[in-house]
Amino acid sequence: MLRAMPGGAFGSFTAEARERLFREPYRVAPASDRMGCRLSGLPLERTDRAELRSRGIMPxxxxxxxxxxxxxxAADCQTTGGYPVIAHVATADLPLLAQAKPGDSLRFREVTVAEAQRLDLEREASLRMLAAGLLGRTPAAPIPASAR
Structure with missing residues (x-):
């Protein structure tokens, strides 16, 4: 399960496509690589077929x-793109994407930006704990609840 937030072009897809993204499973296609994880499943249709200008994108x-x-x-993706972005996977779940192999089934679960930020903070805290444990010392101060 990959947690994801609706992307900038979410509204340019049909209502059925928007629901399908968070309801239906997708299979990882053999053409996937470090640049991108290609998925196969029911197609996502747009309401507007106009071409888009290239813009900055990220993993x-x-x-x-x-x-x-x-x-x-994925990790080695290009820095600009012109396809519509229907969603964005939470940064905390990108390691799960990196482990997906052809034939695996993936699903998306919708989260808010605030939830994705909280997941990121929790992941950072876990990594600090791990690093501290490897170094044999007490980790840096935890993140205050008010900052989450």
Missing amino acids: GAVQVPPGGQPIVL
């Missing part, structure tokens, strides 16, 4: 090319 962006099969951009 975790879920782009949808004209064929309707989503691509989740």
Whole structure:
């Protein structure tokens, strides 16, 4: 399960496609690599077929090319793209994406930006604890609850 937030072009997809993204499973396609995890499943249709200008993108962006099969951009993705971004995978879940192999089933679960930020803070705290444990000392001060 990959937690994801609706992306900038979420509204340019049909209501059915928006629901489908968070309801239906997708299979990791063999053409996946470190640039992107190509998914196969029911296609996601747009209401507006106009071409988009290239813009900055980053790992975790879920782009949808004209064929309707989503691509989740991975660690070595390009820095600009012109396909609509229907969603963005929470940064905390990108390691799960990196472990997906062809044939695996993936699902998206919708989260808010605040939830994704909280997940990030929790992951950072866990990594600090791990680093401190490896070094044999007490970790840095925990993140105050008011900052979460």
